Amino acid sequence: MKTYVWVSFAFMGWAYYEISGGADFAPEQREVIVAETETSPTPEVVTRAATPTLLSVSTSNVTPAPEAENAVLVSAPAPVEPAPVVAEPAPEVIEVVAPMIEDPVDIREVASSRVNMRAGPGTNFDVIVTLDGGTEIEVLDVNASGWANVATVDRGIEGWMAERLLTSPDA
Secondary structure, three states, X not given: OHHHHHHHHHHHHHHHXXXXXXXXXOOOOOOOOOOOOOOXXXXXXXXXXXXXXXXXXXXXXXXXXOOOOOOEEOOOOOOOOOOOOOOOOOOOOOOOOOOOXXXXXXEEXXXXXXXXXXXXXXXXXXXXXXEEOOOEEEEEEEOOOOEEEEEEOOOOOEEEXXXXXXXXXXX
16 A cells, blocks of 8 residues: 555656656746835824814804704814923822732641642543642632632642642641
8 A cells, every 4th residue: 555655746746847847947037027116205294282272163263064954063263372380399299108918828638548639620621630638729719519719838730629638627
């Protein structure tokens, strides 16, 4: 079978070589046209208005357009001179620091001789690591079905274990 595959590939290669011109093959020469680029003027830079107030439209400036029944023409009000800026002293800032209250950390130990830490809360999830009895772990959360989201204290590996396989929280 291997021989048949090799012979087939060799035949197809030879056939392609002959169909495309063989030894007389010369690639088509294409004419290249170079286009000149047109330089455009630099765009107008739009900046923020010097006035700190918003411009409003009064109803006296609204007139209906003759060609459209519901269209209105609006004219902008005349520019307003900006008010001079007066520097006021900054108010004194008093920083109040509240004492930080840390949540107590729930540290437990593996109660059985060897326990699997899994990727999710159930035996159908993959085993991440197997921990020996007495290994210290931090309990992050316990769900209603009895599975604890835990992290190893020494290596920081996070996973799930059955809560019944851990020492009690009071110990």
